Amino acid sequence: MIKKIFLFILILVVTISCSNIKKTLSLKKKKNVDEFLIEKKEPLTKPPNFNELPEPIENKINKTLDEDIDFSEIINTSEKKNNKADQLEIEKSILDILNKK
Amino acid sequence: MINLQNKKTIFLSLVFFVIDRISKILVINHNNILEEKILYESRFLNLELVWNDGVAFGLLASSSMYFYNLISGLIFFIIVVLLFFIIKSKGLEQLFYVMIFSGALGNFYDRIVFRSVPDFIDLHVNNMHWFIFNFADVLITLGVLCLIFREFSQRHD
Numbered sequence A: 001m002i003k004k005i006f007l008f009i010l011i012l013v014v015t016i017s018c019s020n021i022k023k024t025l026s027l028k029k030k031k032n033v034d035e036f037l038i039e040k041k042e043p044l045t046k047p048p049n050f051n052e053l054p055e056p057i058e059n060k061i062n063k064t065l066d067e068d069i070d071f072s073e074i075i076n077t078s079e080k081k082n083n084k085a086d087q088l089e090i091e092k093s094i095l096d097i098l099n100k101k
Numbered sequence B: 001m002i003n004l005q006n007k008k009t010i011f012l013s014l015v016f017f018v019i020d021r022i023s024k025i026l027v028i029n030h031n032n033i034l035e036e037k038i039l040y041e042s043r044f045l046n047l048e049l050v051w052n053d054g055v056a057f058g059l060l061a062s063s064s065m066y067f068y069n070l071i072s073g074l075i076f077f078i079i080v081v082l083l084f085f086i087i088k089s090k091g092l093e094q095l096f097y098v099m100i101f102s103g104a105l106g107n108f109y110d111r112i113v114f115r116s117v118p119d120f121i122d123l124h125v126n127n128m129h130w131f132i133f134n135f136a137d138v139l140i141t142l143g144v145l146c147l148i149f150r151e152f153s154q155r156h157d
Helices: A001-013 A023-024 A058-066 A071-100 B004-034 B065-088 B091-113 B135-157
Strands: B038-041 B043-050 B116-127
Touching: A001 B065, A001 B116, A001 B135, B004 B038, B004 B043, B004 B091, B004 B116, B004 B135, B065 B091, B065 B116, B091 B116, B091 B135
Parallel strands: none
Antiparallel strands: B038 B043, B043 B116
16 A cells, blocks of 8 residues: 555656746746856047047137027017106106206 | 456546546636736635646746656656556555546646646635645545555454
């Protein structure tokens, strides 16, 4: 009987294929990674068009400003200045009249 | 000639084998299509694909092909022995041998085709996990336990 039971257990152990959960959960190191490998970085080099400097952006902006000036704004500001000057003259004349009295 | 009893035995072996194959194919296809190892998660049961190239409990897993073939040869020998037992036995005993035979054949098929056996049934309570197994393992374990129980019961009689 013991022989038979031993045979059954042997059959069980050899034929079943259950896996250990630890095998899947553990952080196992990969075999193909060489931990002592030092990767050399290539030396820094200038790009082929390094000396061809681009035109500064400010110059471009100024050019566009010269081309498109909005005169309406300038006229408006000058009108506002004239209005202020008129108001000052009226105030002065009123003050002069009051002082005379 | 194949009599009715033998026909039943062959049919039962095929049914067990086909159920095992379908369950494994479903899990492998799910993993290949969705690239997700976990099919299903619950409080006590996870379905998660794990490949085992060893024997029980992930033992004897080796990168050596010679060792792998040696183990596969041993399993094939056991399958042949089981076939011999099936022919010799009758009744319930035969059913138990058929269960072990079908399970062993299912796992052997995977060892030949995929070079490892897919396991996917993960029973657990919180973080306490049992070994991950498949339908073939269930058949083999049940068959062996029933045979051992039968041996004990026959001795008492």
